Amino acid sequence: MADRSCMLTKRKEKEAAEATKNAKEAKSEAEKAVDDGEAPSAEAAAVNGAVASGQNGEVQVEPMELPPFEIISGDRIDPFVYKFQFKNVEYSSGRNKTFLCYLVDKGNTPDGLLRGYLEDEHSGTHAEEAFFTQCLPHIDPALKYTITWYVSSSPCSACAAKIAEELKAKKNIKLSIFAARLFEWEEEEIQIGLKALHAAGCKLRAMKPLDFSYTWDTFVESDDQPLNLWEDCKENYEYYHEKLSDILQ
Template identity: 80%
Template sequence: MVGGNPSTLRNPRKDRIDPFIFKFQFKNVEYSSGRNKTILCYLVHKEKTNDGLLRGYLEDEHTSTHAEEAFFTQCLPDYDPALKYTVTWYVTSSPCSACAKKIAEVLRARKNVRLTIFSARLFWWEEAEIQAGLRALHSGGCKLRIMKPLDFSYMWDTFVENDEQPLNLWEDCKENYEYYHEKLADILQ
């Protein structure tokens, strides 16, 4: 699904994630058995325009490619090199090595796009190829972050059909954040 800014949705379907899917897919557990879909929630701000903030999400199972790659073709199809873009992603896990390479290429080609990626988990972080991809993203100007408990609450309020109910974070959310934060810091040294 591709959502948009609340007043001008480009897709008639809902632009919010089901709460059960959010709690399952974004849970920042170390062993993510069964959590094999990528959900990418995005915010896009184009400077010097009256378009407002573009908000929505993609699931890789609803695109013909990985969600990270689909973002650039489906959510920024009218890319304007004269504008500055500030893009924030909240993803279920960090990019695979192929996606990291493609994102780094896009950022090199589009110097006016600033990307910050908040990941709930690190994808196969022990693999040398994944680590190299994350380092390439980082050196290419992409800010890589692990989602803190506050980030999950922000996502709940911004991207989830929550009927205005507060998010009850899982018991080990903070400890899992600290674990992944440390692993990412080690990779990016």
């Protein structure tokens, strides 16, 4: 019995040591991701699990709880999140959600200009659809709406079809969509959706370097710090601009 108890104690000590080692490695990877600008701190924690300091400075692993899929709305975006989600790279690995920054001009009305952003999870309701249900649930036919979206990626085929239907049904809405990246633009159904948007009167354009600076100043918690554009920002814009032009021609 004493030998068995000793073996159990040693096994527990070994398991505790391995858990501490894994937690430290996870914490190191998360911090490195934030430092490299390739993942915001919140997303790094979601990938690696929550890491906290226990008594005597020991690292403890807390159970990771995934939030429900929902639409998040707000006034300004975390700067680390913005730099990761809006970076106009060709391959968007890890960027599995859409951020939609919006401006709504209703003309000479008391509430005038509306501004904010929406964030979605792709497995739930998409931000484009949520905009019309949450931000503009009621359209006054007597008003003219000039709406501008700055999105981290262009709409999927289903969202494009719904937006096109909305624009056809409500002629008093004028919509412009500026996208940091084109979502799966090689797919035929995506191209059909973008063409449908264009035919419905929606202005579509890839985000220029100036657009990134504008959205940084307008929609990000920047603390008045300017955005340092990544080296290939202009080159990537030209790439997406050319692909979009080919689709819409």
